[in-house]
Amino acid sequence: MLIQGLPPLKKPVSLLEETGFFNVRRKIMLKKICFKHLYSGLTLGLVILLHATVLFAGNVTLAWDPPTTNEDGTPLTDLAGFIIYYGTTSGDYSQSIDVGNVTTYQVSNLTEGLTYYFAATAYDTSGNESEYSYPEAVATMAPPPPPSPEITVTDSVAPTGDLQIPFGNVTEGSSSNQTVTVTSDGNAELVIGYIAQNNPLSAPFSILNDYCSGQTLSPSSNCTLTVRFSPTATGLFNDSFDIPSSDSDENPVTVSVNGTGEAIPVPDITVTDSVAPTADLQIPFGDLTEWLSRDRVVTIANDGSADLAIGYIAQNNPLSAPFSILNDYCSGQTLTPSSNCTLTVRFSPTIAGLFNDSFDIPSNDSDENPVTISVSGTGLPADSNNPPAIPELIFPADNQEGLGTTIEFKWKESTDPDEDTVTYDLYACEDKDLTIGCITATDIAFRWSEGISYASIGSYGTWLLFFGMGILPVLLGVTRNRRKIALLIAVITIATVFLVSCGGGGGGGTGDSSGGTTSDSFNGVSQVVSGFSVDTAYHWKIVAKDSYGGETESEIWSFITAE
Structure with a gap:
C-alpha cells in the first residue's frame, strides 16, 4: 500500500512498515475560520489496512491527536x-x-486500485466546524x-481435508458410500477434467453419481461425487484416483481410498462331551452293571x-432305551456368539x-446341520462282581527318557461297572516282569470330597479312618470309660492322618503329601513317587481294583531316568 501526495513537512515524518501495512502520523494545522472557537493542533495520521474481497473493497484506518486549546490559547x-x-479527487x-x-x-468499502484523499474537521457542542485539516492525506x-x-x-x-477415505470394515456382499466434494475457492472459474480417467479405481472400489467431471465451477461453488466400497472377499484393499483441474499448482489432486472386507457373520456350532476325546461326537459309556445309571x-x-438357533434335539432321530x-x-434356544448350553445323556x-x-442336534449352522452324536455302552449282569475298566497310562510316556528321580505318574480314571469305589496300585520296577528293584504305591484312591483328594491311604488307613469316624463315636456314647475311648480316638485319628499324608504305600513312598490327585486337564489320577536311581531303565503299570476283589491291569510302559 502506498501513501502519496503528502507535501513536505517542517517536522520529521515517522514511517513504520509492519507486515505490509504503513503507519504514518503527521502534524496538520487547521486554517483560521470565523467560529466562536478556533481549534489548533489537530493531527491527522494514517494506518492503512487492506484485505481482498470478492468486490475488491479495501479499508483505511485514520488516526489523529485531538486539539487541547482554542486558537487564542x-x-x-x-x-x-x-x-x-474523502474522495478520489484532491480537495x-x-x-x-x-x-x-x-x-x-x-x-x-474503498475500491482497490483507486487513490483516495482524506481531510478532517473538528466541531464543538454548538455545531461550529473548523476548516479542513491541511495537508490532506492520500x-x-x-x-x-x-x-x-x-x-x-x-x-x-x-479429517475431511486429508485426501484419504478410510471405509473401515465392510461385510463382504454389502456396500459403503462416501461423498467427495470439489470446491472452487479461487477468484476465477475452476475447470474440472474427467475424474479417475488417468488413474482409475479398481474393484471393489468404484465412482458413481459423478456431478463434477467436465464441469466448470464459478468462485465459491462446488460439486460432488460418490465413492463406493463393495468387497466380495475378505481382506485389506487400497487404491487411489485423480481429480484433474485448471488449478496450476494442484493438478491433479490424488485421493487415496482403503477398506477391509469382513466375512459374512455366520453361526458355527461346536459340540463336545465329558468323555475324552471331547470333540469326537462319540460318548462311550463303557461297561455298566444292569439297573445302574x-x-x-x-x-x-x-x-x-452370528446367533445360533438350536432346534429340538433328538426329535427326528430320537434315542431309545x-x-x-x-x-x-x-432345545429351542438361541445362542449368541461365544455362549453355550448343556444337556445330559x-x-x-x-x-x-x-x-x-x-x-x-439341529441348528441354523448351514454346513453342520444336523450334528449327530453317537452313544454306546455295555450292560453287564448284576449277579456277579464286575471289575473296573482297564487303566489307560498317560505319563511317563512309553520309552520316555531323561526323567528325574522323583516322578509324577498319571493315568486315566477307571470306571467300575458296579459303581464300586476304585483304588489303584502302581508298580515301577527295573525288569519287565516287575519283580526286581521295584518301587510301589498301593491303594491310591480317586475320590473327591469338597475339593480334597484322599489318596494312598492303604487298606489299614481306610479301616482306621472309618473305624475312628464311625464305630468309636457309638462306643463313646455307650461306654462309661470315656477318657480311654477319647484317647483311643485321638491315637487312631493321628495315625490315619499320618497314613494319608505319607502317600504311596509299599516299597517306595511318594514324598508327596497330596498322594494321588485328579487333574482337570486330563480327568485322571496322579501319584508322585520318589527314590528312582539315575540313568536307570524302569517298567511300570497300574492295577485298578474294586472293593470286591475285581482287578484289571494296564499295559506295561518303560522309561529311563537321566544321568
Whole structure:
C-alpha cells in the first residue's frame, strides 16, 4: 500500500512498515475560520489496512491527536467530535462521515486500485466546524489480485481435508458410500477434467453419481461425487484416483481410498462331551452293571459371529432305551456368539448286552446341520462282581527318557461297572516282569470330597479312618470309660492322618503329601513317587481294583531316568 501526495513537512515524518501495512502520523494545522472557537493542533495520521474481497473493497484506518486549546490559547472544553471527508479527487471530497469524538476511525468499502484523499474537521457542542485539516492525506488502494482458480477437495470422513477415505470394515456382499466434494475457492472459474480417467479405481472400489467431471465451477461453488466400497472377499484393499483441474499448482489432486472386507457373520456350532476325546461326537459309556445309571454332559457352543438357533434335539432321530436325554437346556434356544448350553445323556441298562444309538442336534449352522452324536455302552449282569475298566497310562510316556528321580505318574480314571469305589496300585520296577528293584504305591484312591483328594491311604488307613469316624463315636456314647475311648480316638485319628499324608504305600513312598490327585486337564489320577536311581531303565503299570476283589491291569510302559 502506498501513501502519496503528502507535501513536505517542517517536522520529521515517522514511517513504520509492519507486515505490509504503513503507519504514518503527521502534524496538520487547521486554517483560521470565523467560529466562536478556533481549534489548533489537530493531527491527522494514517494506518492503512487492506484485505481482498470478492468486490475488491479495501479499508483505511485514520488516526489523529485531538486539539487541547482554542486558537487564542485558552483551554478547549467543548470539543464535540470530528468529521472525516474523502474522495478520489484532491480537495473535492464526495463523501463525509461524522465519526463522533474519537481519535481513530476505519473507512471501509474503498475500491482497490483507486487513490483516495482524506481531510478532517473538528466541531464543538454548538455545531461550529473548523476548516479542513491541511495537508490532506492520500491513500492508494492496491490493485486486485489477478484471477486464479483454486481447488479444494474434501470428503465425508474426518479429517475431511486429508485426501484419504478410510471405509473401515465392510461385510463382504454389502456396500459403503462416501461423498467427495470439489470446491472452487479461487477468484476465477475452476475447470474440472474427467475424474479417475488417468488413474482409475479398481474393484471393489468404484465412482458413481459423478456431478463434477467436465464441469466448470464459478468462485465459491462446488460439486460432488460418490465413492463406493463393495468387497466380495475378505481382506485389506487400497487404491487411489485423480481429480484433474485448471488449478496450476494442484493438478491433479490424488485421493487415496482403503477398506477391509469382513466375512459374512455366520453361526458355527461346536459340540463336545465329558468323555475324552471331547470333540469326537462319540460318548462311550463303557461297561455298566444292569439297573445302574451313568450320566454324561454334552455342551453346545456357538463359535461363530452370528446367533445360533438350536432346534429340538433328538426329535427326528430320537434315542431309545437304555439311552435317554434329560436336563435339556438347549432345545429351542438361541445362542449368541461365544455362549453355550448343556444337556445330559443317560445310560441305564436293564439287561446285559452291547448297546449303540445316536441322536441329532439341529441348528441354523448351514454346513453342520444336523450334528449327530453317537452313544454306546455295555450292560453287564448284576449277579456277579464286575471289575473296573482297564487303566489307560498317560505319563511317563512309553520309552520316555531323561526323567528325574522323583516322578509324577498319571493315568486315566477307571470306571467300575458296579459303581464300586476304585483304588489303584502302581508298580515301577527295573525288569519287565516287575519283580526286581521295584518301587510301589498301593491303594491310591480317586475320590473327591469338597475339593480334597484322599489318596494312598492303604487298606489299614481306610479301616482306621472309618473305624475312628464311625464305630468309636457309638462306643463313646455307650461306654462309661470315656477318657480311654477319647484317647483311643485321638491315637487312631493321628495315625490315619499320618497314613494319608505319607502317600504311596509299599516299597517306595511318594514324598508327596497330596498322594494321588485328579487333574482337570486330563480327568485322571496322579501319584508322585520318589527314590528312582539315575540313568536307570524302569517298567511300570497300574492295577485298578474294586472293593470286591475285581482287578484289571494296564499295559506295561518303560522309561529311563537321566544321568
